[in-house]
Amino acid sequence: MNYFFRLSALSLCLLTGQLQAQNINISVETRSNALVLQADAKKNLNTLYLGKKLASAAEYEQITGQYKQSSEYTGVLSAAYTPSGSRNLLEPAISVSHADGNNSLDLRYVSHELKKLSDDVSLLSILLKDPVYDFQVTLFYKSYYKDDVIEQWSVIKHKEKGNVTLQKFASANLYLKAGGFYLTQYHGDWAKEMQPEESKITHGIKTLDTKLGTRANLFQPSVFMISLDKPATEDEGTVLYGALEYSGNFRTDLELDYLNNLKIISGINNYASAYTLKPNEAFTTPAFLYTLSSTGKGDASRNMHNWARNYKILDGKGQRLTLLNNWEATYFDFNESKLFDLLKDTKKLGVDLFLLDDGWFANKYPRNGDVAGLGDWEENKTKLPNGVASLVKEAKNNEVKFGIWIEPEMVNPKSNLYEKHPDWVIKQPKREEYYFRNQLVLDLSNPKVQDFVFGVVNDLFTKDPELAYIKWDCNAVIYNAYSATLGNQNHFYIEYMRGLYKVLERIRTKYPTVPMMLCSGGGGRVDYAALQYFTEFWPSDNTDPMERIFMQWEYSYFYPAITSSNHVTDWGKQPIKFRTDVAMMGKLGFDIVVSHLKENDLKYCQDAIKTYNVIKPLIWQGDxxxxxxxxxxxxxxxxxxxxxxxxxxxxxxxxxxxxxxxxxxxxxxxxxxxxxxxxxxxxxxxxxxxxxxxxxxxxxxxxxxxxxxxxxxxxxxxxxxxxxxxxx
Incomplete structure (x- = not known):
């Protein structure tokens, strides 16, 4: 089979007494589907078709004639990237204020180019320009043939004589036709993540968004499904999965228009984020990911899993470490002696690694609870008089590895860091501080803070090169958004995320293979941009196995099992077997007091771990x-x-x-x-x-x-x- 993505430029000559200008069809085909765009005679780039591909590419031209809907009026209702302020009457993908103050934008097709990156992957770029202003948008479509997956994003540039303000700047603009549309979306809160809701989409705009700044998925995850014609089941129906690859504020607009067609516009949330774009500066939006299945939800999720393991997740085809965490065994109350005993329990249990959780750091304001010490990343001398190094050494003596918890983006007001660098903290200078879990967020738009956060990780590995695992937590949202060093506060939310990604890129450049768990009070930050830097994520602090069955079920639509960190804990009333069996449906871990286990419970866990080590490749890489x-x-x-x-x-x-x-x-x-x-x-x-x-x-x-x-x-x-x- 030919696994190349096919791009066709088909010309249709319309004869009305003389030869008219030609339409240009641009077709991106995957194994099962086709996205067909058309530049018409006036160079408007519209979506001609998105659905199951036809055997004959020439027949895409005949699709429009089969729809007898009412007048379109604008010529841009089905635009591939809808501009505002000119002919468009509905929600735009992009809205700008030009250097001269004009708010109109018109985008016309100029050219397109296809690059084959491999036998399976192609990158299509389409250049659009405004006929009046020196302003352009390049649309990118990265296609993965075998997995029926497309990533789409835009790059916005101009050469006007002054700055242009981007009021809205979406990554993707899809247009679907069907007899009806059904949305599956998710909501939640701490310990109640990934709660599904399905509803029929009605006229108007349904917006899925977040304005939290960090921990963005806490109340509203960015993933969703759209079923066409009728609600899809596991094995039947046409369904589109969508997800924005972005860890900050997102926004997805779903608009059922007056022709009963569905427009999907997704990208960075433009809330409080009007972006001043300088001449010749390129603004690149994050990728919007989607896959379409005509055979139900199951195939869509397996397509996404395969794509994620092969192309997106850090070490998606590699190994993972089973672990024992100390959190529920000790909380903040531990010392070196207690941890040494837990390291022996790690060996006895039969897992790969011991993870030291919160509470190991800070001296001026010791981290004995969640009210102090966060930001002061030196070992607490009372708890660890010989430092982390002694624990790494003892772990090695017990033939297990050692990992550690950090929350480097956050700070307690009661900390040495806060006292020394109040300008590093996100807060309004004239307003009362307001805390989330007794914390504030550090200003990652500030390069000095980026250096500090990178240094937290780098210092740990410099002191203890055999450190084998990082649990990266992120528990606060952003209140009173303000940067003491950023000139344009409208750029704050965007620059925060750019700063975070810069730090993670530096970490992965220097430490490319160290496993890291993405934790955010649960699943508050899981997305495919973050998973480029992390090997796994923490679905929820709610580890009641009955609750986890439901949560892990919903996460499985979008994320493969290898990414899901599932721990056996004392939450819930179920026996140890039930708890362990549930946790095995992903990346297994334990957070229990091993010494308190009954003899048969311990034996069961030990045997289950041995079994898991045999079957885990099937769970992680299987369909x-x-x-x-x-x-x-x-x-x-x-x-x-x-x-x-x-x-x-x-x-x-x-x-x-x-x-x-x-x-x-x-x-x-x-x-x-x-x-x-x-x-x-x-x-x-x-x-x-x-x-x-x-x-x-x-x-x-x-x-x-x-x-x-x-x-x-x-x-x-x-x-x-x-x-x-x-x-x-």
């Missing part, structure tokens, strides 16, 4: 199938299948504790080879128990997918893990 939705029944079921369809692992849980609930019906598997023969074996049995699954029976893939398999989940078997292996 993920959601089989039984916890919101729709008494049982939740998730399946991971390897690329050769020779092995799979299936996780099953009871999510309804009412009388006599369980897996009364078989659960149909997916993704297997119908012609292969498989054996089904239960894993993770608790010591002293036997399986209700007969591992000697043989099933065809055809049977398992059409009839299904009953994992025998009930009140006595609340979590069941099954291994499915081909028999040869």
């Amino acid at each position: 993920q199938y959601r089989l039984a939705n916890p919101k729709e029944g008494s049982v939740a079921s998730m399946l991971y299948v390897n690329s050769g369809k020779t092995a799979a692992v299936m996780f099953n849980y009871l999510v309804n504790n009412r009388y006599d609930e369980g897996s009364k019906l078989p659960i149909k598997l997916k993704g297997l080879d119908a012609s292969k023969k498989y054996a089904v074996k239960e894993l993770n049995l608790y010591p002293g128990t036997s399986s209700a699954v007969d591992g000697t029976k043989v099933y065809s893939g055809d049977f398992l997918m059409k009839i299904g398999f009953n994992p025998v989940v009930n009140s006595g078997r609340t979590s069941v893990v099954l291994q499915i292996e081909e028999l040869k």
Whole structure:
């Protein structure tokens, strides 16, 4: 198969007594889909089509004639990048004030260029210019053929005689036609992340956005789905997944227009962020990511997972470390002796790494709670008289690795750093300080602060080169946004994110392979721009395994299992087996007091870790199938299948504790080879128990997918893990 992205410039001659100017069609095709743009005779660049690709590219020209909708009026309703102030009557993708004060903009097609970056990846650029002002926008479409994924962004420039103010500056502007549109969006708060809502899109504008500055996804994640014609299911329906690759303020406008078509405009939130663009300066927007599936949500998520592992996530095809965290064992109350004991427990448990969480630093204002010390990143001499180095050494003696928690973007007002550098802190000079978790945010638009934050990480590795893991937290939002060193406060939110990315780029240039967890009071900052620098993210501080089943289900639509840090803790009322089984559906970790475990609980954990080490490549790299939705029944079921369809692992849980609930019906598997023969074996049995699954029976893939398999989940078997292996 040819994995090149095809770009075609097709000309149609319209004869009305004489030869008219030609339309130019620009088609970006992936394995299943096509995005077709058209520059008309007047060089307006519009969206002709976005959907399942046609066998004949010549037939795209005939699409418009099949729609008998009312008059368009403007000529730019379906614009590929809608300008404001000229003919457009609806929400724009870009709005500007020119150097002479004029607010109008018109963008006309000039040229396009295709670069093949590999057999699988192509980059299309389309240059648009204003006929009156020396102002241009270049649209970029980076296409990933095999995964049906497109990243889209814009670069804005001008050569006017003075500065131009960008009032709005979207990354992407999509235009869809269907009989109706259904939005799946997400909302949440601390410990309540990724709560889904589905609704039919009605006329007007639905805006998904955040203005928090940091921890931007706390209330409103930037990911969403759009189903066309009817709500999509796992295996049926047409659905588009969208996500902005940006860790700061975002905005996505969904507008159902007067022709009943849907305009999707997504980019950096222009809230309090009018950007002054100098002549010849290039403003590059973040990428908007989307994938389209005509066969339901499952294929869309697997496309996104494959793309993420291959192209976006740091070390997406690599290894991850299982760990033991001290947080719930000690909170802030620990010393070197206690940590030495926990390091021995790390070895006993059988995980790879011990993670020292919050509370290890600060002396003038010791970090004995969350009210003081944040920002003072020297070891606390009372708790760690011999420094972090002694812990790294002791970890090595126990044949495990050592990692550490930091929150380098934040500061407590009660800290040495705050006293020395009040101008480094984000706060309004004439207003009362207002705190989020007793914290303020450091001003990363300031290069000196960027150096400081980079230095926090660099100093740790300089002192202890064998440090093996960083947990990077970000717990505060931005109140009273103001930079003491930034000349134009309208640039603040954008410059903060530029500063953060500069720091992360410096860290990864010097320390390219060190695993880092992206933590933000839970899933407050997960996005694909951040995951270029982090190996994993923390979905939620809520580690109740029952809650995590629902959260991890929703995250799985957009992020592969290898990115999800799942810890076994004492949250919830479920037994240790249930808690561990849930945590195994991603990157496994523990945050428990090992010494308090009963003998059989400890043995179960030790055996489960050994099992996990065998099956984790399948979980991390396999195709993920959601089989039984916890919101729709008494049982939740998730399946991971390897690329050769020779092995799979299936996780099953009871999510309804009412009388006599369980897996009364078989659960149909997916993704297997119908012609292969498989054996089904239960894993993770608790010591002293036997399986209700007969591992000697043989099933065809055809049977398992059409009839299904009953994992025998009930009140006595609340979590069941099954291994499915081909028999040869």
